[in-house]
Amino acid sequence: MLIDLIHKVKQENLTKSDLEALYTHLCTLKAEYHLKLSDLKREEAKYILESEEISAVAKKDAWRGSEAGMELIKASEEVKAVGQLAMSVKNRLFSSY
Numbered sequence: 001m002l003i004d005l006i007h008k009v010k011q012e013n014l015t016k017s018d019l020e021a022l023y024t025h026l027c028t029l030k031a032e033y034h035l036k037l038s039d040l041k042r043e044e045a046k047y048i049l050e051s052e053e054i055s056a057v058a059k060k061d062a063w064r065g066s067e068a069g070m071e072l073i074k075a076s077e078e079v080k081a082v083g084q085l086a087m088s089v090k091n092r093l094f095s096s097y
Contacts, residue, residue, distance in 0.1 A: 002078055005029075009085050019093045026086040033079035040072040 008014075008022065044063055051059040063069040 002081060005085060006081075009088055014092075016093070016096050019089055019096065023086060023089045023093060026082055026089060030079060030082045030086060033075055033082060036075050037072070037079060040068060040075060043068050044072060 005022075005026065014022070047063050047066065047068070048056075048059045051062060053059045053062055064073065
């Protein structure tokens with residue numbers, strides 16, 4: 001899905017209306033990612049509190065290696081990409097005025 005959005009943003013022939021709709025979609029998607037990130041960060045906090053590991057570093061490493069930890073890593077990078085795409089579309093919109 002994110003790859004499709006990247007390709008769509010790259011298209012040169014998007015109208016002003018297309019850009020506005022794309023910008024709205026990207027902003028909504030970014031908000032959804034932030035909600036997902038907040039859930040994953042809460043899950044991380046619980047995991048660390050309940051972990052049997054002795055050191056904080058070991059707890060963090062164990063979290064990062066878990067399925068949810070890897071999902072957090074991926075979602076964190078995806079929200080950055082969505083933000084960059086939104087900025088790109090916003091810049092194209094402002095240049096069209």
